Amino acid sequence: MSVAFRMTKIPNLSGLKCISLEEPRKVSASIGFQNSKNLQNFTCVKSTSMKLFETPADPAHNYLPVDGTVLYYGKVLNVAKADELMDILMTTVEWKNDEAVIFGKHIITKRKVAWYGDQSFSYTYSNTTKHALPWTNELLQLKKLAETQTGETYNSCLLNLYHDGEEGMAWHSDAEKDLKKNGAIASMSFGAERKFMFKHKDSKQTVTLVLEHGSLLVMKDETQRNWLHRLPPTKLIKTARINLTFRSMI
Ligand SMILES: O=C(O)CCC(=O)C(=O)O
Numbered sequence: 001m002s003v004a005f006r007m008t009k010i011p012n013l014s015g016l017k018c019i020s021l022e023e024p025r026k027v028s029a030s031i032g033f034q035n036s037k038n039l040q041n042f043t044c045v046k047s048t049s050m051k052l053f054e055t056p057a058d059p060a061h062n063y064l065p066v067d068g069t070v071l072y073y074g075k076v077l078n079v080a081k082a083d084e085l086m087d088i089l090m091t092t093v094e095w096k097n098d099e100a101v102i103f104g105k106h107i108i109t110k111r112k113v114a115w116y117g118d119q120s121f122s123y124t125y126s127n128t129t130k131h132a133l134p135w136t137n138e139l140l141q142l143k144k145l146a147e148t149q150t151g152e153t154y155n156s157c158l159l160n161l162y163h164d165g166e167e168g169m170a171w172h173s174d175a176e177k178d179l180k181k182n183g184a185i186a187s188m189s190f191g192a193e194r195k196f197m198f199k200h201k202d203s204k205q206t207v208t209l210v211l212e213h214g215s216l217l218v219m220k221d222e223t224q225r226n227w228l229h230r231l232p233p234t235k236l237i238k239t240a241r242i243n244l245t246f247r248s249m250i
Pocket residue numbers: 158160169174187196229231243245
């Protein structure tokens with residue numbers, strides 16, 4: 001597929017890129033998966049309205065300048081399929097408010113979480129232990145899609161439901177001892193488009209991407225050791241977002 005776009009870097013916007021689409025974007029109509037290796041399945045052409053801020057999807061491009069690898073595949077699901085999956089995930093996932101113990105204080109977040117996996121792993125973060133549920137059909141299908149696209153394997157998935165833009169996730173890295181060291185983490189997003197930020201642990205340099213509905217991103221190599229990431233809160237977004245992070249537990 002060739003999508004032509006002009007990319008202009010806007011100064012003073014910490015890594016935000018502005019692109020304008022100069023040609024209609026081709027989307028898959030017959031199957032749910034876009035950007036798949038089966039590009040001959042692209043059957044219809046839809047023009048995409050111009051967006052001011054967007055992260056150009058180029059899976060060959062590392063969005064981190066040093067010390068790690070972040071690849072953004074863009075929308076790997078077409079809008080109809082992503083909408084359908086968002087509804088299914090909303091209703092079939094066993095969402096629970098997340099709990100953490102921070103400075104000895106028991107905190108319950110508004111954001112909801114769930115954890116699924118190959119077996120009943122227990123997983124500890126923020127001083128609380130969670131137990132994985134067995135895969136649902138849709139999660140297994142999405143895990144396979146993430147595996148095909150990224151060329152990695154995953155055995156568990158942490159899901160987050162942000163009801164609106166005021167719910168986010170603070171700076172952290174996913175390098176708990178139960179996770180495979182330098183293992184890839186594949187992140188799939190549904191619903192509201194949100195900014196996703198990286199900050200280098202030493203230089204404090206930041207990189208900002210926008211994660212689209214039905215999109216896939218992978219963080220791998222030394223990323224968790226050298227970079228923090230966060231989902232910044234914003235009052236501007238009033239709708240929900242679901243994020244799935246496929247991981248490898250040891
Ligand atoms: O919601 C996101 O995009 C990020 C979630 C995340 O960083 C995590 O679950 O560890």
